[in-house]
Amino acid sequence: MTVPTVDQIRAAAARIKDHVHRTPVLTSSAVVEGQTIEFKLENTQLTGTFKARGAFNSLLATDVPKAGIVAASGGNHGAAAGYAAHSLGYPARIFVPEMAGPSKIAVIEATGADLEVVPGLYSDAFAKAQAYEAETGAMQIHAYDAPMTLAGQGTLMMEWEEQGLQADTVLIAVGGGGLIGGTLAWLQGRRKVVAVEPVLAPTLHTALRDGPDATVQVSGIAANALGASKIGRLCYDLAKAQGVEVALVADEAIAAAQRLIWDRMRQYVEPAGAAALAALTSGAYVPAPGERVAVLICGANPAPGPFDG
Secondary structure (H helix, E strand, C coil): CCCCCHHHHHHHHHHHCCCCCCCCEEEEEEEECCEEEEEEEHHHCHHHECHHHHHHHHHHCCCCCCCCEEEECCCHHHHHHHHHHHHHCCCEEEEEEHHHHHHHHHHHHHCCCEEEEECCCHHHHHHHHHHHHHHHCCEECCCCCCHHHHHHHHHHHHHHHHCCCCCCEEEEECCCCHHHHHHHHHHCCCCEEEEEEECCCCHHHHHHHHCCCCCCCCCCCCHHHHCCCCCCHHHHHHHHHHCCEEEEECHHHHHHHHHHHHHHHCCCCCHHHHHHHHHHHCCCCCCCCCCCEEEEECECCCCCCCCCC
16 A cells, blocks of 8 residues: 555545535634634534545545445444445445444434444454455445545645644544544645544554554543554554654543533534544643644544434
8 A cells, every 4th residue: 555645635635525525624712721723623524524535535536346335433434434425326334343332323324324333343343344345345445544545534634724724733633543644645744743642542652662563452432433453554654754743641631622622612522523632731742832733623423422312
């Protein structure tokens, strides 16, 4: 696999522009005392996360077989892949682990995809998806470690720069590495990117220390979105080459940031969507004097959902 080029990300943006939202941005000094922060509200994207970008790009850039598509997901990717497939008229089979939780499972079901809930973790769901691919010939849409996925996710940072991003440093939560990988592929080192991971799911942190094949046991409140046990190789190569810094945040800090986003911004996000802000509010990342920072709010499928119960 090769890392997507800037031109491939531009092509992805042209390909998906009529299928996804151009999500809003805002700048505020009222969220974190003493800090002016630029935010991008990708939680307002179709199905609640950036993953719709990669899903649509993967489908639109490829001849989809008669068997349709298959995907394994902690929840958000499955919703995006199911939605994209339904929108374009393809059958979709989605495998998710039990830990995805009822809210994310409900989002996937609403797309009309054929869903199977698998006991265990994301890796168990991925094994099921691989077997289904081999059996049926369906096209696998990988959640994070595929060039077309990364190119789609890279359109987010391209779009943010078009919207006037001023920040020196961008904080991004990391699961398997599709979003930060696409960001790094687009930016090419022009801005500092800080990876934010839960203490209980330090996948990129561990890989940068121990090598690309390192695996971790994941848990915690953001595990169903940031719970890949092994980082994607494309993300690893980009992060290693660009010297990406990782900030680790505790579950308590993530939950506090999630509440802060609601209190100060009236955005109802899942823990993963709040993790990047938690790096600032907890002191896991401390900007230098005069450093301009931006935070990506990436996910809006919390449990319970806003209409549950």
